[in-house]
Amino acid sequence: MKTLxxxxxxxxxxxxxxxxxxxxxxxxxxxxxxxxxFRLKDYNFKIYSTDQGIPEKLFSDQKVDIIIHTATIYGRxxxxxxxxxxxNLFLPFExxxxxxxxxxxxxxxxxxVLDRFVNEYSLTKRQFQEWLYFRRNDIKVINxxxxxxxxxxxSVSNFISSMITRLKLNEPSIDLTLGExxxxxxxxxxxxxxxxxxxxxxxxxxxxxxDFQVSTQNPVTIRYLIETLKELTGSVSHxxxxxxxxxxxxxxxxDTDNSALIQLGWRPLYTIEEGLKVxxxxx
Numbered sequence: 001m002k003t004l005x006x007x008x009x010x011x012x013x014x015x016x017x018x019x020x021x022x023x024x025x026x027x028x029x030x031x032x033x034x035x036x037x038f039r040l041k042d043y044n045f046k047i048y049s050t051d052q053g054i055p056e057k058l059f060s061d062q063k064v065d066i067i068i069h070t071a072t073i074y075g076r077x078x079x080x081x082x083x084x085x086x087x088n089l090f091l092p093f094e095x096x097x098x099x100x101x102x103x104x105x106x107x108x109x110x111x112x113v114l115d116r117f118v119n120e121y122s123l124t125k126r127q128f129q130e131w132l133y134f135r136r137n138d139i140k141v142i143n144x145x146x147x148x149x150x151x152x153x154x155s156v157s158n159f160i161s162s163m164i165t166r167l168k169l170n171e172p173s174i175d176l177t178l179g180e181x182x183x184x185x186x187x188x189x190x191x192x193x194x195x196x197x198x199x200x201x202x203x204x205x206x207x208x209x210x211d212f213q214v215s216t217q218n219p220v221t222i223r224y225l226i227e228t229l230k231e232l233t234g235s236v237s238h239x240x241x242x243x244x245x246x247x248x249x250x251x252x253x254x255d256t257d258n259s260a261l262i263q264l265g266w267r268p269l270y271t272i273e274e275g276l277k278v279x280x281x282x283x
Contacts, residue, residue, distance in 0.1 A: 179223030
C-alpha cells in the first residue's frame with residue numbers, strides 16, 4: 001500500500017481527502033499545530049507538526065510516495081503577509097525540497113484560479129506554482145486549480161458557509177457587492193472525486209507537469225447564489241446588493257476548462273442547487 005502525505009490534513013479539503021482514501025493508501029498528515037484536530041477526532045492518522053518547519057523525521061519514518069498539498073492560509077483572519085507567505089510559499093518550498101530529496105514519485109498541489117494580484121493569498125499561491133513548474137524535471141507535478149469549493153464542515157470563513165450562517169440568523173441587512181461576478185462552485189464530494197481520478201491515472205500522466213482545472217463548467221452569478229441560499233434557509237434578511245464595491249482586480253467571469261479532467265474519466269455529480277441544499281441542511 002502506497003503512503004499518501006496530506007498537508008493541512010485537519011482542514012476542510014485535507015480531512016475529506018484523508019477520510020475518503022482510508023483503505024486505499026497509508027495516510028499520514030502535516031499540520032502546523034497538533035492541538036484541536038477536531039475534524040479527525042475519530043481517526044488515528046499519524047500526523048506531524050510544521051511549527052518548526054518540515055520535519056525530517058516524517059520522511060525518515062515514512063516512505064512517502066505521493067504528496068497532496070492542501071495546506072494554505074487565505075488571509076481571511078487578517079493574518080500578516082509574513083504568515084501568509086510562510087504558509088503558502090516558504091513551507092511548501094521546503095516540503096518540495098524534501099519530496100525531491102526523498103524521491104517521492106509525485107507532488108499534487110492545490111492551486112487557485114484567482115489572478116495573482118487579487119490579494120496576498122493569490123500572489124503567494126501563484127509564486128509557488130511557478131516554482132513547481134520550474135522544478136518539474138525533479139519530481140512529477142500535478143497542479144489542481146480549484147474553483148470555489150464548499151460543503152458541510154467547511155470553515156465558518158468559507159463564503160458559502162458564512163452566508164448560510166448569517167441568513168439563518170436572519171441578520172436584518174446583509175451588505176453585498178452587486179453580485180454580477182460569475183463563479184463556478186464545486187461541491188466537496190466532486191472535488192474529492194477529482195483528486196481520486198488523478199491518483200488512479202497518475203502513472204499514465206507522461207508530462208512532468210500537468211494542470212487540471214476542477215470546475216463544473218456551469219458558473220452562476222454571486223447574486224443568484226445568495227438569492228438561492230436565502231430561499232433555502234427561509235431567511236428574512238434584506239440583501240443589500242451594491243453596498244460593497246468590487247475589489248481591485250475583481251474576477252468578473254471565471255473562465256475555466258475542465259476538459260483535461262473529463263478526459264481522465266471525472267464527472268461532477270452535484271448541481272449548484274443540490275450542493276447548496278445539502279450544505280444548508282447540514283450547517
